[in-house]
Amino acid sequence: MASFCKYHPSQAAHFVCERCDTHLCPECVSLREHKLYNTIKTAHFCPICNIPLQSLGVGHLIAPFWTRLPQFFLYPFKGHALFLIIAMAAVGIFLGNSILFLLFSTVILIKYSYAALTSTAQGRLSPPELGGEMINADISPAFKQLGLIAINAFLFFWIAQSLGQAPALIFLLLAVLGIPAMIMILACSNSVLKAINPLVFVPVIWRVGWPYLLMYFFLILLYGAPSALAYYLFKLLPDFLARFLTMAGQQYYTIMCYNLMGYVLLQYHEVLGYQVNYEDFVSQLPVTKKGCAANNDKPLTEVDILIKEGKFDEALAALQRELQQNSQDKELAGRYYKLLKAGGKQQELINFAPDYLKILLAANDKKTIRQVYKECLKLNGKLPLPAEALYHIAATLNKExxxxxxxxxxxxxxxxxxxxxxxxxxxxxxxxxxxxxxxxxxxxxxxxxxxxxxxxxxxxxxxxxxxxxxx
Incomplete structure (x- = not known):
């Protein structure tokens, strides 16, 4: 079940703190960089407890597959997927009766569809490119998928011969129901033996639950769509055009099916034990004006959280640390000044005022200069300032x-x-x-x-x- 950020209720939570059970969006976490094997890694910490956060997983951030069915129908019409469908169907008009072409086109289609599945499972929701990387990629997954079907067919006939029709039909129903799970397990493990093992794919179906059956229902409809399409096309259109559209339809529905399975794998990747790189996924999310703030806003958000939790001194300490790294940041300095004033920390306020006025003078913020100077004089008439600062403050006060x-x-x-x-x-x-x-x-x-x-x-x-x- 999706949860939302405690401090931004309209934003999906990406992390949870196991100590205080607070759900947070990326805007609200505290980032720490550390070096690991000569690589800079970013760790996410709870701004309240100051301990590492637990990621809720990518599947927690995306819409359930049953709410985005139109996107699955549009997927094969995008980019290189559409080019492959048209090219293979066009060539198929002339070479459709060739056994070699049928074998070649089947392998290419399954290879590309499998690439679409794995790409979608990693959070890339656009079809993969038909570049050299895809062409030169390992072709064994395509043959392994064909092997899955061949092994299930062999087992069906062997059970029918050895044990009779009833056990064979039970096996067939279980195998047909488990084919999507087998393909997803193959994508996770690259092992045919794991994929066909009932002790592996049956628990997968059980863990996903009713959404698996819903996905299976859609896949059955999509599997039968090309035959229904061909029936009407050959009745209504010239033979060559009907053949072209039938072959294009078969490839279209195949790619769509694999895209659907890849998305289900992405949605339930934690349940299925499939690793999805969180940073890569988040980097692909669209940036919106109402989305999470940029990194340079993070200290302010952390302070807000600490204040809401009643940790005033920790909020001041967090701002003070950030000011040490960004000593000329007017917004940070202004927030620190206001917190000191709100907390009644007069001596710290007087000590900080000369630095803050210097920042304001550099920014030529006349109104704030006048306000801060007069407030500090009221608290302490002997506010120590260098001559240059007093000279510019005096000129600003006159202009104001x-x-x-x-x-x-x-x-x-x-x-x-x-x-x-x-x-x-x-x-x-x-x-x-x-x-x-x-x-x-x-x-x-x-x-x-x-x-x-x-x-x-x-x-x-x-x-x-x-x-x-x-x-």
Missing amino acids: GDPQSSLAAYLRITKEHPKHELLPDSYFHIAKLLNERLGKPEQAREILTVLIRKFTNHDIGRAAKAYTEGL
């Missing part, structure tokens, strides 16, 4: 329509950094604020007079002189 706070910031430079090279510029801006924004031209004139006297040959002295003349 807060001349009083801007003046206070410039004055802090004159008191806390009296020998800094920005001191003359700070005094000049103080004079301008007093004259232009605060309606105190006389105080402005006094400051400008001092600047002109002390910095006669300096650019700021000449600027002060020119500004004074305009008062």
Whole structure:
């Protein structure tokens, strides 16, 4: 039964924590990379318990086969599958009576269909390509499948001769019912002996349960479809066209049957002991705007989870670790600042404020600069900041329509950094604020007079002189 992420109820869960029994989607897990035999591997950890997660399996993430029957009918019409069907049917019109062609076409069809089965079972839902890799692949699976049918036929006749018709019919019913399971076991194990062993394929049917019988019902319908199609085609169409469509129909339904069996194998791969690579499967999933977040959003999601679970200190620690690796990330820094403020951790907030303001200044986030600076001053009037930061904060406050706070910031430079090279510029801006924004031209004139006297040959002295003349 499908389950959903605890924190994103519309998203299917990919993992479960065996300790806290929390189901999580990929957006909510904590990723850790480690090196194994010179290969970088990614491990998935529970953000709450900090232990490795258990994968729920690929079959948990896909739609049940009975809900996607139209896709099975469309499968042979895609890509190289359609090309193979048309090519083999076209050649079959001219060579259809040749024994060699019949043998060759049967082997090619079974080989391609088997490739479609194994490809689908690995989560690749488009037909395999007719490239060199497929052509040069081991041909033995095709002959092994033919061998399955031959062995079952031989056993049927042997039982009929040795034990009579009734046991033979019972065997035939069991064998026919088990053929799909045998083919899937052959795909898993590549062993004919395992595939025909009732102790192997009967438990497989039992473990899959009623969905196996439903699949078998569809396969029976598909198996009989080519004969029904041929009956009407030869009545209604010219002989050559009817032959072409009949052969194309046989190949079409064969490929569809194997695609269906491959999908059932994918859906129940854990029950059947078939290995599907989770990372390869997930990499093929379509990316949607409402899907799981990108990896660079993961720290924020982990923090959300920890907060929801009441683990406030762990959330702060997680953000702090991430900030050590991404020290200029404004979003991470903003989240860390807000958590410190929400948790009432005033000293940590004051300690972090200079770094956060530096990030905000680099991002030119004027509104947030004003908010953070004033909040921190309210908590601690002696918020230590370098002269450069104070100078830019003062300019930002002035642009944000807060001349009083801007003046206070410039004055802090004159008191806390009296020998800094920005001191003359700070005094000049103080004079301008007093004259232009605060309606105190006389105080402005006094400051400008001092600047002109002390910095006669300096650019700021000449600027002060020119500004004074305009008062």
